[in-house]
Amino acid sequence: MAQTGVIQDKLALSGAPFEHSVNRIRVVTIVALIAAWEVVASLGTVGVLYDDVVPHIWYIFIAVFEELISAGFYQDLGITFAEHIVGFIVGSILAVFVGIWMGTSTLVRGALEPYLNAIGSTPKIIFLPILFLMFGTGIESKMAKGALSAFFPVVFTTALGMALINPVLIRVGRTFNLNKWQMIAKIYMPAMVNPVITGLRLGMAITVIGVLVAELKFSDGGLGYRLGIYYEQFRIAPMYAIIVLIFAIAAAANVGMTRLQDRVNRHMAPSASKGKNRQASASGGLGVVANN
């Protein structure tokens, strides 16, 4: 486990000059990467590499700009966004309820866990044929893929969160004769907000990947479809442009969810957990592992 205190002390000693040198390293790295890319791109021009394979950075910038001013890009973005949001919401809601169910019953947990672990550890992409068969090849199958991708990280973190709830809180709830739904709303959910949000953050990132991959395989719209079309037509700079934009959107979504989790952590009651070291941290940590 990282001793973040060690890092904090070093920063405190070095202050602004330390930050400047860190930023300098970042800037130099970016410049070096761009320079290396340009060298590789130039190799194509002099006949060492196939010259269309790595275009110059400038062409990629132009392609990014052309995408951002194209109506088609926003149409495809809207399709991917719709698939992602619906899939994520459906998968997460289902997962939270199943996770709570598993957390409240050792029998259910023991019965379901082996199957969930088996499917959870499998690359979800191989279920695509089944989803295409069941939901057709339209937007529904991409939503289903998104839901499947979102389900597993959320169900595992929810079940874990249930297990980590301070038993004192549960006993207090029972003392007040709260019914099952009141226990969920007033005791379980507030107590396990942090692990659930960790799961949602992971689930959101994995849902993006799941939806895009489904679009790549078979779709009529969406950013993954757009990427596939450019590749089929060998339009390499636009292909890179779409990859850059997808990465930027995924990074922005990840940052947004991370900030949300940090905010929730700041408002969390400290007695909510049993005090065990939590595996998931909001910023920078890998959290609970889940597959796409």
Next chain:
Amino acid sequence: MSNLLKSIVIATAGVAVLAAPAFAADKIRMVNSTKVVFETEHPYSALENGFFKKQNLDVSIIHGSGGAASLQAVITGSQDVVYGNGVLGVLTAYAKGAPIRALGSNIRGVPDLYWYVKTDSPIKSFKDLKKGMEFAYSRPGSTTNLAALYIKNALKLEAKLVSVGGPSGSRTQLMSGQVATGWSVYPLNKGLIREGKIRVIGTGKEAAGLVGVTIRVIAANVNWLNKNRDAAKRMMVALEEGQKRTYNSMDQLKSYAKRWKLNFEDVKSAPMDTPYEVSTLLPVAGLDKINKIALETKKIKKLLTAAQLKEFVHPMGNKPN
């Protein structure tokens, strides 16, 4: 007052009569099996020139990426008709009990496929492909695999068949020297021919065993077909008109180029690259051969009978004779 009321009633009736055909238009959901290739243009031609509307049809078209997924959409009923799906796949699905029937041929033979090399390559034709040289095709079981196999057998080539994926993957591997030949389908990569970067060494016309054999079909879900036979017949008439239009109209070729962001110079010769005679909707020919190929490639476990092959085809939407 009564005159005013009469006028309103007559006007309303008039609007209803005019609107009635629109309300009564038969809806058809079509999936165009692949993108970009020339023979997928005909449904768009029919749509854009109002041929479907003329037949009182409201056709929606989506497109797939080739392969099983487009056909699966029709089999499961989420689409009604698939345009331009590989006949091998359709026959295989039918053999396995899928509710699918062929309505017409999309292309016979594979004249639109071509193989190419880098301009400085010593290979001038298929006959120059020696032992150990790579003869490219897309993926196992595909039309290009079939075509490459037939060319290899017809010309008794010793070159090895190598799967290189789609036209893009083929282009990269050829241009970066990983394989000796690349494959493509007109009009893709024609720009490279124009620029003198590649040279064509042969086309699918040299797959003699496949000449005249239907390679891609128009197919429909049989449950939909039985309930909408008249609509299916009208759709085929509209598609035939659309196809004629594509072959005879420069404007349609421009629309095709614009749709897929192709260079018009590459697209102009498409009607010559894929001659009209091979893409008429009838006949659906060579099913005996396709039947045998399906068995050889383990797609089916036993040959379909003559009766089954007859039942498989509903020419232009009509019941089999």
Next chain:
Amino acid sequence: MTKIYKMPVVVGLFGFLVCAMLLELAVGYGYVMHLVVPRPSDTIIAFPEVQADMDLIGNFFVTLGMTAAATALALLIGIPFGYFLYRNTRYGIAYEGWLAAAFAAPTVLLYPLFLVIFGRSHATLIAMGFIPGAIPIIIQTRQGLLGVSQTLQNVGRSFNVSERDMFWKILLPSAVPTIFTGIRIGVMYTLVNIVAIEYLIDFGGLGRIVSEMYFRFDTPGTYASIIAVIFVSVLFYWGFGRVEKWLRPV
């Protein structure tokens, strides 16, 4: 003595068998289309056919081999780079956020890029497996080394151990549990990416079999090969878990 019907494993298995039987009846009587979901009995029969036709076991080893190659590459580059980031705090801080962001990024989408560079070959698959494998190894190596107890390091210094001995005798053994967490995460993502790319480009091992069965409209074969992939995933992680336990018994 716990009543057997209350044992979770028994309950789970019973539930699974009931679902399978209901599905068998539903497909048999036509309530569910057999081309969408096959009868479980047809799926079981399809296993030996898929093995005979597509060499399921052989392709398992192909996927395993590529995963092992990608993981070896990830270890070769990831651990030294993680150590470098630990030794050079400024670089560690500078790249920390980028590495975390890269871990969450949809790197599987880079496959067209690798296809154009490496072509349709095992190199593309290994490269695609390497990226998601290396990142957690780098992150966890650095985290593990940073987490080594200061007391242990002070003890080492008080005995005047060399930098080399400090690394091999104090830092690395203390950091191994955390590094191993990174390796486990890395291997998991490597396998996922490799199977995904195999499926997307119809090339390679297990993923290709699923795609091929689907292309043949062989629905029992498709489901059989998917179950086989699930099985080998489970076997893989179980085996890896045993290796991990054997290497660090505590």
